[in-house]
Amino acid sequence: MRVDLLEAILARRQPRFIYTLPTFQNPTGVVMSLERRRRLLQLAKRYQVPIVEDDAYGEIYFGEEAPQPLKALDTYGNVLYLSTYSKMLAPGLRVAWLVAPEPVIERMGLYKQTFDLNTNAIGQWIIAELMQRDLLNEHLLRARQCYQHKLTLMLDAIERYWPAGGRVYPPAGGMHLWYRLPGDMRARHLLREAAHERVAFVSGELFHVDGGGHHYIRLSFASPEEKHITEGVRRIGIAMRRLMARRTHSDERDLPIERLPVV
């Protein structure tokens, strides 16, 4: 979120709400600074626009403490805080939650009912039980260590197997590594090449509404097994080198993104 550009938009467009994922943003893993958070809250208050804070990854932090959510700084009741058990426990539960002023919760509860006739009870019971037995906190301790270890493996493998010239953005939490490809290499070309090695990733284009992100890729280190991380990175490295070798001969045509499983 470029908070410095936000005021112009708020004044001109009068949006209904501001959506932001300030902690371990997907795909970049970036954490919004405290200064920007304060500025964002001020602006939202001045222009009377509610903020929807999506904090799906906040509990997956690798530092000493979790970054404080925007909601913790919200003295105005202007932040609708969303989080989920999908990232900290299991996406198959389909259980999330909202922290907001009571009238907002009531209204959103009504809308939600018209779409899904309530959240499944069994998932909620499982989570309540895990919390009452303090197993959720135990699990989170382990999950943080596990994901951080996987990230280290991924960074080591990139160091070892990938050509120079790219740029890695090591996150302080979350599940994703954001990477700038070397030179003018395009993510969709690399994706096609990597498919031959039977490995895939998400092209940065999918995260841009303005057609940007061509030179960026997102890698997930949370879901794959440790041995697959190193091997997957090695194979993408092979694809990168092949692409670079080929580029010295001829230009790539612009190819459509193919249907591939997403890592």
Next chain:
Amino acid sequence: MRVDLLEAILARRQPRFIYTLPTFQNPTGVVMSLERRRRLLQLAKRYQVPIVEDDAYGEIYFGEEAPQPLKALDTYGNVLYLSTYSKMLAPGLRVAWLVAPEPVIERMGLYKQTFDLNTNAIGQWIIAELMQRDLLNEHLLRARQCYQHKLTLMLDAIERYWPAGGRVYPPAGGMHLWYRLPGDMRARHLLREAAHERVAFVSGELFHVDGGGHHYIRLSFASPEEKHITEGVRRIGIAMRRLMARRTHSDERDLPIERLPVV
């Protein structure tokens, strides 16, 4: 569904789809006759309007066999058949299914994802396990017997405790009993009176878009325990008699429906 009135509507209004609950309809418990089903399918085919068949209650039948769904007669691929485990197993699972032509399923799958990001996996696993062990069929055998027995208790209690003049519509399946109150007694007046006895039901008005249903009530026999059925019916009977006695003195004002738990 008044199939005899449908053609005029199809010709004039060109609806996007026809929604129907042909088997053990909620609230009346009515089963659409085979003749009407055939006619409905013919009309839908002629006017090229898809039918959404909601068969939530079809497995809760009290006769020898389940009435055949509309979908079983559909040679044209025009029926989108919906059912759910909510009524046959547990609403807390929030798992349902659709039978339809593949392109329709693909499209609806996409729409569904934008609303709920998929159905919870644990509920689906539980159901798959119950089916593989054939426990779902065992459960349904018991559920049918249990609900039929509860219906019998309810009908007996009505016979015993309620004043004459009303009309009962005993269903051949499902979970609800539809009842026409005696004379000009209004459901909302009775509901208010019944609240004093700490018992509630659903007023027929809630099932009418045209302001009808004032003299009808819907009772659920599936959810309450057996002992509560008889006692609940007895108490509604007290409320009915009190209302009738009062009516001989003065007219009731028209009162708003109060917020009450629904039976």
